[in-house]
Amino acid sequence: MSWRDNIIKIEPYVAGEQPNKTDFIKLNANENPYPPSPRVKEAVARFDTEHLKKYPSANAVPLVKAIAKREGLKPENVFAGNGTDDVLSLAFRAFFNSEKPIIFPDITYSFNTVWCDILKIPYETVPVDENFNISAEDYARENGGVVIANPNAPTSIGRDLTFIREILDCNRDSVVIIDEAYVDFGGTTAVPLLKEYDNLLITRTFSKSRSLAGMRLGWAMGSAELVAALYATKDSMNSYPVDSIAQSAGVASIEDEDYFQCTLKRVIATRERLTKELRAMGFSLPDSQTNFVFAAHPKYYAKEIFEYLKTKDIYVRWFNKPRIDNYLRITIGSDEETDALIAALKEFVKP
């Protein structure tokens, strides 16, 4: 036996390309086209770097308090981490220790299967229907846990509280994770259900609606019992996941509700405009409740459009995966970026 035999064998998650150049339009990672709140800028500028000599608040207490206040919860119901992926991987580890498979849609955030593989969690995927809709009754079955992204990615489709309640009512014995990474762009949050269901965990990110992908901040909300298990799991991996500057930046972002709402409105307006333009060009796409659209064209292969757009220095996301390999996931950029995208597509998609 060599040491090589004991190295892990895994198929990692593949994020959107980060091309090694600067002059291109990046619509492949669902980043926000607008800067974070000016209060974030102030918070970073006035941060006294001498404080960096000390460890940060291990449980990110100032940030957790700010989030709890905004969401109408107690601090004991909130857990903050180094991006939602950090929070979700800890949640998978903390809650999915059954021998029964956890279940989630076949078309959803593709990191789910990667976490299951590395954490040795058995899983089964439940097919969405031909319109990419999730049927709540499909989740009324024995399982070791449930994970639903709402709105779902990469489909952009959001569901209402009745749907989430149906999922929860048939899963009283499982932890149900609702990943609300995109909820701010027009989705319906499950936060009101936290009072009723102590097995519900909701995750959120600062990367999309709060323009802080580069700051690595995400959080979870749930019963004090679930949140305590997340802290214990965190303290068994990496005690201080959120650095001091990120904690200050996060508080500043959360406290600027006006800027947040204003940015959301701009992204949503651009999305509605892009949706109309794409449909006029013959694309079919569901109504999006996110900061991206999920579009297919009856006459052109998605991969073909994807490659063409790259030649125009426009990067969108194409998944080489069954059922969705003829769709493009296109992030809502600025109005200028969207104009450039529309112009390029109009050139390609001849009527």
Next chain:
Amino acid sequence: MSWRDNIIKIEPYVAGEQPNKTDFIKLNANENPYPPSPRVKEAVARFDTEHLKKYPSANAVPLVKAIAKREGLKPENVFAGNGTDDVLSLAFRAFFNSEKPIIFPDITYSFNTVWCDILKIPYETVPVDENFNISAEDYARENGGVVIANPNAPTSIGRDLTFIREILDCNRDSVVIIDEAYVDFGGTTAVPLLKEYDNLLITRTFSKSRSLAGMRLGWAMGSAELVAALYATKDSMNSYPVDSIAQSAGVASIEDEDYFQCTLKRVIATRERLTKELRAMGFSLPDSQTNFVFAAHPKYYAKEIFEYLKTKDIYVRWFNKPRIDNYLRITIGSDEETDALIAALKEFVKP
């Protein structure tokens, strides 16, 4: 079965206390008393927060390049993470997949056993001798991996290259991790051995010698093969562990060698003074190659001194653990903090 039955049961790592007050002397987490380099201050102040809307470099490329340059390595030999604990937990996951137990000293960084528990890695501890010395020949046995902190914590004892080479020579079939968290304070680095041993992984942190505990930065160095496995493991848990500001701050720190050396000299000078003073008071302690000392007094229980110092608003570290429960681990603070510590101890330890 309830969802509660599937929640993980774990005993997390316990870090040094973070008392909920500001006016006290904190010598319990091996933090640096001096601020980070002025270049870090500049890098944070001039960071354009608009960049935060985009994801950071997933593999922290600018930081990895700066580290590689300083250490005389290629970028492919360096991996950066969200603090050394993040890096070590990924390394345990990536490299320790044997059914044979990994081995490490019974007295060492106490996170090792926590990672083994949560990652289900079998382990055995190897007793250090009565003077807390590690014997290389004890590591000439079948194992699934080896982890040595050099200098070791909490003992403060460092060993030379001959010792590390002995460990490596009897472990050609295991990955050997040398944790060099404290090496800058007078220890001997194993970096020159990287050319010879492709199963050697060395870890470092920005938290101690670089005064950046609050920024969460650590790194690993090893063969391209080991480093590639770390990236794959990272990409299976959390793709972007190091935020954009932390990457800039890390580069600034690495590039200011003069300030770094100057701070190290000050800490070492204070350590030598404290060592003399403690010995004069009757404490016994090994010569430290770290930014802390590990001291016992023949006439007083360590816990008693620990509790007494708290009443004087001085926090040091006491471990309620076999073999070391009569020792205190005391961080080297500023000269003023050290004066206060010495004065308080002199009052307590009557001749």
